[in-house]
Amino acid sequence: MSDRSLRAERERYVDHIRKSVACISRDVLIVAPLDGTGLWRVRFANDPNRLPTSPELIFRAIHDFRIEHLSQLESPSPRSVGYQYELRDRNDDEVFAYHLHPTGLSHVTTPHLHVTGGSRAVRLDKRHLVTGAVTFPDIIRLLITEFDVPPLRSDWRDILESADYD
Amino acid sequence: MAITTTTATDVQPIEFAFEEEYTGPLELTREQEIAYFEAQVMKKLGITGTEFLQRMDDGEYNDVYDDPDHRDIGYLEMLSHVVR
Numbered sequence: 001m002s003d004r005s006l007r008a009e010r011e012r013y014v015d016h017i018r019k020s021v022a023c024i025s026r027d028v029l030i031v032a033p034l035d036g037t038g039l040w041r042v043r044f045a046n047d048p049n050r051l052p053t054s055p056e057l058i059f060r061a062i063h064d065f066r067i068e069h070l071s072q073l074e075s076p077s078p079r080s081v082g083y084q085y086e087l088r089d090r091n092d093d094e095v096f097a098y099h100l101h102p103t104g105l106s107h108v109t110t111p112h113l114h115v116t117g118g119s120r121a122v123r124l125d126k127r128h129l130v131t132g133a134v135t136f137p138d139i140i141r142l143l144i145t146e147f148d149v150p151p152l153r154s155d156w157r158d159i160l161e162s163a164d165y166d
Numbered sequence: 167m168a169i170t171t172t173t174a175t176d177v178q179p180i181e182f183a184f185e186e187e188y189t190g191p192l193e194l195t196r197e198q199e200i201a202y203f204e205a206q207v208m209k210k211l212g213i214t215g216t217e218f219l220q221r222m223d224d225g226e227y228n229d230v231y232d233d234p235d236h237r238d239i240g241y242l243e244m245l246s247h248v249v250r
Binding site: 014015017018028029030031032033034035039041042045047060062064082084086093094097099101103104105106114116125126128 | 190191192193194195196198199202206222227228231232233234235237240241243244245247248
């Protein structure tokens with residue numbers, strides 16, 4: 001597998017993320033290598049990041065990935081290595097936090113969700129509610145459809161559908 | 167445990183303004199991403215990246231890592247992957 005094909009796949013993947021993000025944010029998207037082994041990061045340039053059409057919401061997104069080539073018969077494809085997608089309200093209270101951190105301080109190394117709420121006896125914000133892996137397009141769609149973030153583009157559905165990748 | 171970090175004191179973080187028209191992703195070098203990590207640690211905690219890594223290795227953040235009021239710790243921990 002040539003470096004050129006890995007680079008092309010990475011650029012294609014990042015472009016899908018860029019188009020998804022542009023549905024709700026005008027912040028610059030940053031792409032950076034983390035090491036010499038093909039690990040890359042995508043994040044917003046600004047943190048915290050207020051959404052232009054919902055300035056009362058604070059959105060944080062950071063996503064590490066690598067482009068893998070699993071076999072000679074298959075094309076290279078992206079694999080999520082870790083992410084944080086977090087939403088906070090105008091009072092800086094957390095609404096949700098989708099996490100994947102296979103390494104780090106937490107004992108939970110699989111995809112999970114923290115959500116504010118629960119019962120009087122059981123708080124949920126420190127619980128790790130199991131999820132599948134979520135993607136940038138998943139979260140952008142969630143913000144638009146469930147949290148009423150007005151999209152910046154009228155064709156957001158088509159963009160997110162074409163960006164479903166992982 | 168020894169901490170192995172790459173310092174980038176000579177690389178200044180880039181400040182970005184919000185754009186009216188979004189054009190495309192900006193690709194940084196690893197050194198610029200390290201500079202961003204250092205700047206964010208200083209901004210959010212008032213300490214250096216090296217000190218943050220030392221405190222993390224010492225277990226200082228173990229009890230707050232999953233606390234919703236301390237999500238910055240998790241963010242900085244993830245940013246730190248660029249240096250180790």
